[in-house]
Amino acid sequence: MTSPIGTSIKRREDERLVTGRGRYLDDLRLPGILHAAIVRSPHAHARVTRIDGAPARALPGVIAVLTGADIPECTGSAVPPLVPSTSIRPYRHPALAAGLVRAVGEAVAVVVADDAACAADGAAAVVVDYEPLALAATVDAAQATGAPRVFDEWPDNVAGLTQGDVGDVERGFSEAQEVVEIELAVPRVAPLPIEPRGVLAVPQAADGRFTVWTASQVPYSVRTAVAGALGMGEESIRVIAPDVGGGFGGKGHVYPEDVLIPAVARRLGRPVKWVETRTEHFTASAADRDQRHVVRLGVRHDGEIVALETSFTRDHGAYPMLSDVITINTMNHLPGPYRVPNYRARAVNVVTNKPFTAAYRGAGRPEAAFVMDRVLDRAARAIGMDPAALRRRNLVRPDAMPYRTGLTYRDGVAIVYDPADYPAAFDRVLERLDYDRWRKQQQERRGSSRPIGLGLSAYVEGTGIGPFEGADVRVDTDGTVKLLIGVASQGQSHETTLAQICAAELGVPPERVIV
Known part of the structure; x- marks a missing residue:
């Protein structure tokens, strides 16, 4: 049999994705699901002096308005760095601000309602009072003598x-x-994937376990973060990345919402879904x-x-x-x-x-x-x-x-x-x-009205650092091979390429391998 490696075959995912049959996070529907909208700071540096959720609670369909006082597990160091380093000072990254915001777009409250539109209306109705603080808006300003400190516990920025x-x-x-x-x-830039970020958290009352769907490149990192913030064992949390509509690195780490939405779902005992708006993306997603x-x-x-x-x-x-x-x-x-x-x-x-x-x-x-x-x-x-x-x-x-x-x-x-x-x-x-x-x-x-620019670039690129990715391979009695992986795809055709690799190793046709 000709090796599947190096052989051009049709991508399995394409028909499903281009005909609108992909299953993305916002396509997920569950009985009793609630929808969340997040109240975000308009200030780059400020103290939060008062949050009044009463106007939002008065709206039809609003179930809850939650702050850091209601879900304290989302304050403090709720969001871990993707790659801890001894070269970087320790810091606290809350999923929900507790009295202080350090950037525009930081979450200060979350509104939960029967539908997404009602949740958005509720978030707009929440009244938040801020005390604006001096800020370090640029690298130069942050390094200037006497600059406002982003973290009070640090001696500088x-x-x-x-x-x-x-x-x-x-x-x-x-x-x-x-x-x-x-x-x-080299100025700040940011990815703009077709699909915005989103999280759906489902608590299971019978055994206390959680299922979390997230539009993420790193579902296992999300699992670790959720387990740490909620004080649960990782074996009690299942994180699923459905079809993901683009990542480009912007979905390659844990976000505050990955922790916040499971905490809200646990508090309310019901499935809760949050989907980022395009406007939110410009301040709530990483550049x-x-x-x-x-x-x-x-x-x-x-x-x-x-x-x-x-x-x-x-x-x-x-x-x-x-x-x-x-x-x-x-x-x-x-x-x-x-x-x-x-x-x-x-x-x-x-x-x-x-x-x-x-x-x-x-x-x-x-x-x-x-x-x-x-x-x-x-x-x-x-x-x-x-x-x-x-x-x-x-x-x-x-x-x-x-x-x-x-x-x-x-x-x-x-x-x-x-x-x-x-x-x-x-x-x-x-x-x-x-x-x-x-x-x-x-x-x-040169010097004419139509000059020519000619540029050259030669570069090298380091590979992924590993250590490695594991996989489970199961062979059914009918000869079908099932390949279970932990790598999330954002368009890289894992269902096709990994089937080719597995088929080559086992000596079976790629069409017999299900990823």
Whole structure:
């Protein structure tokens, strides 16, 4: 039998998804279900002095208006970081604010009603009094002398420092014949998946167990967070990720609502569903990037890189949800596929009174590629060398593979590049592009009404850190194979690709494998 690996087969999910038969979180309907809407702070930094839920409770259909006083398990450290780190100061991330909000969009109350529209009306009717506080809205403001502190228990707004060193940077710059320095900002951006976030929590009165459906990339992390906040064993909680309409990293960690809605359901003893509105998404869902770099590159006149240094900040918003993982990713990927004998990176992880940042498409790697390519272009201009030639001059050679960068990845393992022929791949790109012809046209059109921009980028990307994913394989008496996995899909075709892998291992046709 031909191996299913490498064979083009139709994606199993496509017909279901494109014909509207996908089953997303908001498609779930249960008897006795209640709907939640969240009252969110319009202030970036304020004390909550009064919450009056009476106007909301007076509305037909409203079942409850709950605050942190009603569900104290949602205050304090209810929302754990996805990746704890000793490099980042401990902090408290409530699922429901208890007297203080640190960012616009932070939840202060939740309204539960018979239907979603009634819950939204109830949330709009809740009266909240705030005492606005001075705020740290930017990295500069957060690091200024006497800046308002995001966390009162911290001495300042620096969550932690991240650094990496290879070789002797000072000696490298002393040997450089040309040094260029530029400041670059990578602004905050955010994913916008077609499906917003949502949570459905169902308490089971008979045995005290919970079933939680969530539009998430990390259902097992959600299970751990819910168990911790509610004081339950993880074996008592089942978390299901149904069809998920896009994630792009924005659904790749635990959110306050993942903990809040199960707590509300337990309090009321009924199923409760919350679905994010598109307006909520802009303040209640995580963004990413938000870095500012000062980068120096030292080269010889023949283009050889002798030293590279970057000093940068990352604005985490109010809560460093991913610790310094994104910062480490940027630091480790910045040298890219090039030989950089002397490298120094210094990063300051800063908290501000903004919605928190997490991961989005590349999670620190695009920032690294952008910064490196900009400084390479500036160096090429400074020494009068073609940008492509400068890059090719410094690519790691095949005879240096496997190549050790001297840095350590975010799992604590030394970074080693797998064997590859970078120069050959680069030359192939230039050939396919017909680079020389375009460079000639670029020169000819310079100063005209129709100039040509020509950019090049070469980068490397670290793989997932593991440790590994497990799976249960069951073979029925009729020969059907059932594959049970814990990996949530957001469009990556797990039902097809993992069936191919399983079929190849067992020597059966892929159509006999059910994922």
